[in-house]
């Protein structure tokens with residue numbers, strides 16, 4: 001993105017920060033703004049990358065701290081679908097109790113999941129990983145398929161015990 005100094009005095013950008021609900025999906029890359037003094041009419045560039053790990057639309061804010069106040073710029077991106085199979089955390093093409101155990105281990109912080117694994121672990125697609133996702137996984141494993149979210153039911157039909 002480009003930042004233009006449309007004012008009549010010098011603009012000094014002291015810091016950039018991404019905040020908001022989905023801030024962890026966005027990162028600030030290279031930029032020519034921080035620390036530089038921009039005369040009126042001059043511009044600088046900020047690269048923002050979007051690396052989503054859950055499905056759906058992600059939003060955050062870029063705050064630009066300057067000598068004339070702070071400015072918020074809304075960011076948004078559409079994450080599309082998981083590369084991985086919903087519920088198959090260890091990517092062996094099958095949904096088992098082992099996948100459910102991996103979700104619980106991630107919930108209590110004893111293992112870290114990759115972005116693809118996080119996407120697969122959020123079986124109810126609410127953009128967070130909890131014991132409830134693990135419970136839904138175990139329902140699939142034992143073939144209790146009532147009440148499973150639609151996308152996960154499809155996954156469980158193809159890779160688990162729901163028919």
Ligand SMILES: [Ca+2]
Nearest residue numbers: 088090092094
């Ligand atoms: Ca698996």
Ligand SMILES: [Ca+2]
Nearest residue numbers: 122126128133
């Ligand atoms: Ca979830």
